[in-house]
Amino acid sequence: MPEQTLQATPVLSNCPDCCASLAVLRVIPGRAGAEYWTMRCTRCGGIHLDIVKPSTAPLTA
DSSP: OOOOBBBSSSSOOOTTTOBBBEEEEEEEEGGGGGGGEEETTTTTEEEEEEEEBBBBBOOOO
């Protein structure tokens, strides 16, 4: 089963330059549980980085 995480920070879903969809290229773990998401625009090819901070709410099953 894939691991699920709660995100406190919304992740970009559209390119800020041309409003097309973004495809996730890589997710890199960072400090204090944050993640660095590298995404590429499917239209203009622009590269965008988002820092996703973990939620402070506990995960419940």
